[in-house]
Amino acid sequence: MADVTFTLEAETIEVNQLLKLVGLCDSGGAGKAMVAEGRVQVDGQPEHRKTAKIRAGQTVTCDDMSILVIASDAS
Numbered sequence: 001m002a003d004v005t006f007t008l009e010a011e012t013i014e015v016n017q018l019l020k021l022v023g024l025c026d027s028g029g030a031g032k033a034m035v036a037e038g039r040v041q042v043d044g045q046p047e048h049r050k051t052a053k054i055r056a057g058q059t060v061t062c063d064d065m066s067i068l069v070i071a072s073d074a075s
Helices: 015-021 028-036
Strands: 002-008 012-014 040-042 053-055 059-062 065-071
Touching: 002 012, 012 015, 015 028, 015 040, 015 053, 015 059
Parallel strands: 002 065
Antiparallel strands: 012 053, 040 059, 059 065
């Protein structure tokens, strides 16, 4: 499984947009489809909300990639 760290520039990011930004899909719509297909987990639990808000400290898993979301150092 590939491990990726994503630096969050805002308070939250929608899970479908996160999948797009880390390169797992080409668009937010494709990210929504991945969620609908049951391929996404947040903190080890299945995620079925296509636009679930992801915060710093959470881990998103999809297919063979694990994404750790961290906060930006900028305040």
